[in-house]
Amino acid sequence: MVKEELKKLGLHYLVLELGVVELLEDITKDQRLELKKNLSKSGLELMENKKSILIEKIRNVIVEMIHYTNEIPKVNYSDYISEKVGYNYTYLANIFSEVKGITIQQFIIIHKIEKVKELLIYDELNLTEIAYKLHYSSVAHLSNQFKKITGLTPTFYKKLKEKRKQSLEDL
Known part of the structure; x- marks a missing residue:
C-alpha cells in the first residue's frame, strides 16, 4: 500500500519497513499532503513528529514481545526495548510517560x-x-x-x- 502511494507520487525510497520509510529525495509540501491523505483513506497515518514515531516503535516492540512471540525475552524489558529501538531506556521511558501518560x-x-x-x-x-x-x-x-x-x-x-x-x- 505504502509502496504504491510512493510510486504514484514519483517518490523513491531507500528503506521501506513496517512503520518506516526513508526517501531518496526531499518531499514537497504538496506530495506530503497527498501522501497523508491517501494513506489515511486506508487507515494508515503519516507520522512526522519524532516523539510519535518513537512512541509507536516502543509500542510495537512491546506488543510484539508479549503477543506475537512464543517466548518472552528473559533479559530485562528495559534492555530489550532499548536494544530494539536503539535509544537509551531512560530517554525512551521519559518520552513514553510524557506522551502516553503512563x-x-x-x-x-x-x-x-x-x-x-x-x-x-x-x-x-x-x-x-x-x-x-x-x-x-x-x-x-x-x-x-x-x-x-x-x-x-x-x-x-x-x-x-x-x-x-x-x-x-x-x-
Whole structure:
C-alpha cells in the first residue's frame, strides 16, 4: 500500500519497513499532503513528529514481545526495548510517560494481563504455566497484578467466561 502511494507520487525510497520509510529525495509540501491523505483513506497515518514515531516503535516492540512471540525475552524489558529501538531506556521511558501518560512498565503490565486473559480463555495452560510463560515470579504475583488491573481474580475471570459460554449454548 505504502509502496504504491510512493510510486504514484514519483517518490523513491531507500528503506521501506513496517512503520518506516526513508526517501531518496526531499518531499514537497504538496506530495506530503497527498501522501497523508491517501494513506489515511486506508487507515494508515503519516507520522512526522519524532516523539510519535518513537512512541509507536516502543509500542510495537512491546506488543510484539508479549503477543506475537512464543517466548518472552528473559533479559530485562528495559534492555530489550532499548536494544530494539536503539535509544537509551531512560530517554525512551521519559518520552513514553510524557506522551502516553503512563510508564512503559504500566503499559507492559496491561499487555501482559491481556495476554493472561487470552490464555485463560483458550484454556490450554493452567495458571502456573501462564505465570511461567510470562515470566512472573509466582502465581500470586500474577494474580495480584491481574486483580489490580481487572478487579477480578484470574479464577473468577475464567469462571465468568465459562458461565457466559454455557449461557450462549442454552440459546
